Amino acid sequence: MDYVLLTEQFLNGFQLGIILFLMAAGLTLVFGIMDLVNLAHGSLFMIGAFVGGTLALLTGSFVIGLLLMIPAMLVIGILVEVTALRTLYPRDHLDQVLATFGLILFFNEAVRLIWGPEGLVVPLPESLDGIVSLGFGITYPVYRIFIIVIGLLVAFGLYLLVSKTRIGMLIRAGASNRTMAGALGVNIPKLFTLVFGIGAVLAGLAGLIITPITQAQIGMGEDVLILAFVVIVIGGIGSIRGAFIASIVTGVIDTLGRSFLDVVLLLFLPANAAESAGPAVSSMLIYILMAAILFFRPQGLFPPKGAG
């Protein structure tokens, strides 16, 4: 195993982890505060990609498109929350699962109606199109570094928002005990609309920044959503810190597993067995990790303090 490839794959995994974090951060707050199962979070990822991508193509600049996408997603998120999700809070999980599953079908078809079935290609912004040398003979695409930097900035911003501001304090209070926070005078419905809006922006951001690599497709959010579920389960519902650590771990393990597991298996399996078992086992790796963590800590690694 040479270290150049290892470093590159490690960075790829880190970048996947960043995307997962942007998804999981919104999800974990929505789960944590309102105890709402939102399967449609993946749709917000997709909508962010299509709306942001269209804005970028219209304005001719990826960065302007990205900046315009933020208020657009905030509005879309708040609209979804006010029109559809608000009535679901007092309902049981089954109703929430079904209604948000209905939202997935609805949004997928809406995107098919508006943008057509073939998806949307958003070119890499020219200024970010290139490869940079990181020393020691390691080269890496500039755009992927851009994703990592954006993700780290957002993570830091979220950390400041949640742990240093008044709104953050309310969010934490809501996450650890919603009823008590409400009894103490916090306007929980309004707080939640805001949190959902922020979650929608983060999901949309994740969808948009991955689009130049993967292009925007219908249903693109669903696989990411399931990975984000794994992340939340590992990290503990309602914990931003847990979501961040679990995202990076999941991203790195998944990526390294896919690229190196067959090499590792070669050490103790015959060549043809290792070759066929490699992809199979590596696609299961993070789920095995999740099962193992659940076995020892059913609440995840970092459950918020005081959550029951």
Added chain:
Amino acid sequence: MGALKNPANLFTALVLLIFALTPVVAPLIGESFYVTVFARIMIWAIAAVSLNLIMGYGGLISFGHAVYLGIGGYTVGILAFHGVTSAWIQWPVGILLSGLIALVFGAISLRTKGVYFIMITLALAQMIFFLSISAERYGSDDGLNILTRSDFGIGFFSLNDKLTMYYTIFAILLASVFVSWRMVNSRFGAVMRAAKSNDTRVQSIGVSTYRYRLTAFVIAGMMCGVAGLLQANLKRFVSPDMMNGHRSGELIFMVVLGGTGTLFGPILGAAAFVLLEEWLSAITIYWHFLFGALLILVVLFWRGGLNGLIDWIGRAAWRKRS
């Protein structure tokens, strides 16, 4: 015959009668196409009945139940691919494998509750889904054609015969409803329902609800595995698509549409679902749009499902007459 006084049960008896007569009547009125549609409905109904066992009566919202369709289906597919076509091998292997996987998945996921349970069942099912995609030997995304159907080795009983196939599915559907009825009305079912309404209380009486739930989870998995065996035989094709998250969501919808926690609700739900899908997709290619909207409306405004609706209509009509 007291059960037939209940309007919903009367309606279900009518639906079952329609199932029983379709292969005879449909060709006479020139709609042979519906024989296959009804066969599909009944297979979905078996799967929905199995999900209802844990979700309707036990309150366990498994968002990964379609995975057992895939396990059953791929057992037929992979064994047939390697030349093992005997049903006496394929079917027991398929059922045992479904049960074994349900045992492992249940043991992990039942340690958690609520939102965690939903997410974990979905994630574990997705793991098998990705496994089937990465299995290049068995067709990856493209799926696997099955050249010969399960062979029972009995001269007059062959699944290649359309009628035999149809009535085999019908008989298994009736059997699965019977199993579900016996389970729900036993001591076992009483514990399941009690644990649904208050888990802590049942545990404090001294009953280990985990063991009961795990048993129900395994039985439901095996029953759904049978539906998978049938589906593979009907279509002579399996693909990862038959167990992705959307299928699991649709299964949940069928149960809720029909009436959660009712004996025959899942059958009505499966029938309504498949027929709606047939008709809506004939009207517009954007039928998922209508379907998604319908799903949301059903959840928001219409509790109790079809079973409850028919019950309500029947009772209203009854009252008017007397």
